[in-house]
Amino acid sequence: MKTLISWIATVHDYTRNPQNQIIGINEDGPTYNFHNDFYSHDRHIILSSKKGDTPDSYIEKIRTSLVQKYPDRTIDTRYLDISDVIDISQIKSKVEGLLLRECKDDEISIFFSPGTSAMQISWYLIHESGILNTRLFQVRPKNHSKNGKAELLNMHVLKSTIPGGSIIKEESVVNYKEDYIITDSLKPIYNRAEMIAKADQVTTLIYGESGSGKEHLASYIHKNSARNQKPFITLNCSSFTDELLESRLFGYKKGSFTGAAEDRTGLFEEAEGGSIFLDEIGDISPYMQQVLLRVIQEKKILEVGNIKEKKIDVRIIAATNKDLPILCGEGTFRWDLFYRLAVTELTLPPLRNRGMIEKKELIDFFIESKRKLFKRPKKLRLGKDIEQFILNYPFPGNVREMENLIENLYVFNNDIVLQETLPARLLNPTDEFKLDLKTAEKLHIIKVLKIAKNKQQASKLLGCVINTLEKKIKDYEIKTDAFWS
Ligand SMILES: Nc1ncnc2c1ncn2[C@@H]1O[C@H](COP(=O)(O)OP(=O)(O)OP(=O)(O)O)[C@@H](O)[C@H]1O
Incomplete structure (x- = not known):
């Protein structure tokens, strides 16, 4: 869809009139002129900074x-409730949020001219962030044209002429410092999260296996958003029945059910x-899906046992380790809720796909961070x-499992880690976890390498030529040094 967007x-x-009171519409004004001469869009959204x-x-x-x-043109108005029309970050955040919610897949023509200069700078910054498909236009009025x-x-506009990007970057660096390692495969994801953070009220759906860092990414969005002075609340939706989940999320009135001895405020x-982080969103029942859809649409909640709805202003970040579009296709998750939650999406890779270099960086990172935790003068040596x-192990529990492993090693070792202190699953990775075929093949090769005297014997046992074995060792990044000295 081709959308035109502009401020009034x-x-x-x-x-x-001479007293500067509005008495009518100027048919030679910019908005009218655009429609008279240049409009070729499917819709026009006119923005007002006022409250709606x-x-x-x-x-x-x-x-x-x-x-x-x-009469054949679609013209809508949107009220953005901007308290300060020269506050660039507020304007940018509200406009970007609106565009992501309503025009994510559109070809967006931004009519640059109307509005305050802060509004124009915001247009430029939104355009430059590249998160949406935007083009900037202005009109040269007839009295100024040849x-x-x-x-x-x-x-x-040439990037180097406006320092806006660097101002925004500087803000987020100041806001965010934490004991966390952003390895190479995470960098583009965190960069995108930073852009998403700036777009207020936009929902985000984070995909990733358990322990891959979804909650941390959600908290990063919150910390980098304009809401960072307000609460960030998390809830794992899979651990509740409908009744409990509803009362936890929306609160309840005293006496509304057995055990409701007093009023309780909900998490929203x-x-x-x-912001609220709803983990394992793919596990909620059809009833809760319908309730949540209403909350997102209406921005209102209804406490259990109350009849009056309450208005809320909360940013929703959801996460799942399930493939929601597949669940939607199978009819177990609502498409309309999916689209509402997935206005922006982020995917965290499982640890087994992050490559040896990153795995090693994470091991080193946890060895140092757990040294501090255990107050040891020296780092544990591997x-x-x-x-x-450790590098060969597929870590089905992802980064959490690796973090726990290093913690565990600190408990049982003082200086150099002894093999007998390694959990059995690392020495003999079995198929006790749900693993894909490739991982199963990798584990089987490791098993055979361990019992064979050399590669020739291993390839014989595996029933393949040595070249094939060597290729697989390389592809699966199997370290063979441990098997033969
Ligand atoms: N890049 C990283 N650097 C440091 N610690 C990390 C990193 N990624 C994950 N962790 C740690 O791994 C653990 C799991 O992370 P987190 O809780 O964010 O994962 P999750 O995907 O939300 O898991 P679940 O879905 O099971 O709740 C946390 O202790 C977190 O600090």
């Missing part, structure tokens, strides 16, 4: 007048102004063979 031009879109509690008669007047003149006709100009209300066992 409060000065130039209206005619005024009561429609602004002026912006609605211009909309009605345009619709009367061009041929006496208004001209539509596509703007290409506790998170007011901040012999080459022990390191190979």
